[in-house]
Amino acid sequence: MSFEYTPPQDSVRWRQYAGRDVIPLTVADMDFPAPPAVVEALAGRIASGLFGYGEPWPSLLETIIDHCAREYGWLIEADWIVWLPGLVPGLHAACCAVGREGDGVFTATPVYPPFLSAPLKARRRLLTLPLVRSEAGWGWDFAAADAIMRSARLFLLCHPHNPVGRAWRTDELWQLAALVDKHDLVVCSDEIHCDLTLTGRHTPFATLAPEIAARTITLMAPSKTFNLAGLGCAWAIIPDAALRRAFEGAARGIVPQPNLLGLIACEAALREGGAWRAQLLDTLRSHAARVEQVVNALPGLSMERVEASFLAWLDCRELGVARPATFFAQAGVGVSDGAAFGPGEAYAQYVRLNFATTRTLLDLALERIRKACTG
Numbered sequence: 198m199s200f201e202y203t204p205p206q207d208s209v210r211w212r213q214y215a216g217r218d219v220i221p222l223t224v225a226d227m228d229f230p231a232p233p234a235v236v237e238a239l240a241g242r243i244a245s246g247l248f249g250y251g252e253p254w255p256s257l258l259e260t261i262i263d264h265c266a267r268e269y270g271w272l273i274e275a276d277w278i279v280w281l282p283g284l285v286p287g288l289h290a291a292c293c294a295v296g297r298e299g300d301g302v303f304t305a306t307p308v309y310p311p312f313l314s315a316p317l318k319a320r321r322r323l324l325t326l327p328l329v330r331s332e333a334g335w336g337w338d339f340a341a342a343d344a345i346m347r348s349a350r351l352f353l354l355c356h357p358h359n360p361v362g363r364a365w366r367t368d369e370l371w372q373l374a375a376l377v378d379k380h381d382l383v384v385c386s387d388e389i390h391c392d393l394t395l396t397g398r399h400t401p402f403a404t405l406a407p408e409i410a411a412r413t414i415t416l417m418a419p420s421k422t423f424n425l426a427g428l429g430c431a432w433a434i435i436p437d438a439a440l441r442r443a444f445e446g447a448a449r450g451i452v453p454q455p456n457l458l459g460l461i462a463c464e465a466a467l468r469e470g471g472a473w474r475a476q477l478l479d480t481l482r483s484h485a486a487r488v489e490q491v492v493n494a495l496p497g498l499s500m501e502r503v504e505a506s507f508l509a510w511l512d513c514r515e516l517g518v519a520r521p522a523t524f525f526a527q528a529g530v531g532v533s534d535g536a537a538f539g540p541g542e543a544y545a546q547y548v549r550l551n552f553a554t555t556r557t558l559l560d561l562a563l564e565r566i567r568k569a570c571t572g
């Protein structure tokens with residue numbers, strides 16, 4: 198997948214460094230147009246001129262149910278689906294729905310920043326645990342998780358994990374599930390990147406066992422996979438009726454319905470986007486390998502293999518610069534500042550790099566990084 202690319206004038210990522218010679222590899226969307234089937238479906242609807250209030254229709258629900266069965270072997274029921282305009286509102290609704298003011302919400306860092314802000318907005322106590330980096334890559338300190346979960350009511354799980362790029366293995370998920378069960382937690386599992394798993398098949402946390410499903414809110418969307426983030430369409434899958442009612446109650450009146458065009462795009466993407474997605478995954482695998490090869494050959498930089506999505510988490514602690522994100526921007530590459538992904542300045546010596554751009558731009562960005570690091 199490589200084509201010339203002209204960013205739209207509204208792109209948040211491309212506006213960030215407008216007027217400067219900085220390649221923006223920040224915000225998690227892609228420089229790839231959505232699948233032709235999506236564009237066609239949207240064009241058809243737009244031609245109708247009808248944009249009144251809409252709600253999900255039977256074939257759309259069937260599409261989600263079929264997708265879960267085909268991709269993850271997960272048999273869900275239509276009633277379990279709660280539609281959302283995005284995953285972030287889902288994280289907030291989960292924090293409001295579970296427990297009460299002052300209760301603990303547990304998550305592992307570094308992590309996508311709303312995992313850190315949503316609990317606080319809901320007046321919960323944020324309990325964070327650093328993931329550990331070892332020879333085997335990024336992973337969990339399960340003993341430390343056990344100790345912290347004791348004080349929590351809710352666990353915000355990022356699976357696959359943004360930004361460290363791990364697609365958690367089933368044995369890791371089982372260890373987390375045992376702790377969740379032991380401490381009687383509700384889990385909100387953000388699985389937005391699950392259809393971009395580069396290394397195998399995704400296992401939703403809720404599929405481990407019916408008892409686990411009963412305490413889990415799973416958040417999903419077509420937005421990362423098919424580059425539809427601007428269309429506002431996502432959903433939660435909540436098998437337990439009481440938990441679902443609490444979640445819906447927390448969202449009501451605050452969280453709007455998904456965008457009608459997002460729903461139309463979602464059905465087309467999941468039904469007809471398979472070949473496009475396969476090609477995308479090949480491109481992302483190749484880009485991930487290239488980033489890893491360049492980064493791990495440079496003095497002062499290192500990273501672990503990306504198992505899912507299009508984000509690389511670069512350890513710049515040995516680089517010897519005050520603020521790596523600023524250093525790379527000055528060298529002509531915009532990356533996300535790691536500080537936003539954890540408490541205080543814990544990750545200020547890391548950056549996140551989005552490699553879902555054209556190969557030409559990616560190679561240029563990597564060359565700029567190489568030059569900056571080798572002086």
Ligand SMILES: Cc1ncc(COP(=O)(O)O)c(C=O)c1O
Binds near residue numbers: 225285286387431
């Ligand atoms: C883990 C994770 N959750 C949620 C989101 C954003 O979700 P939404 O745009 O649907 O609110 C992102 C975007 O990068 C993400 O990485």
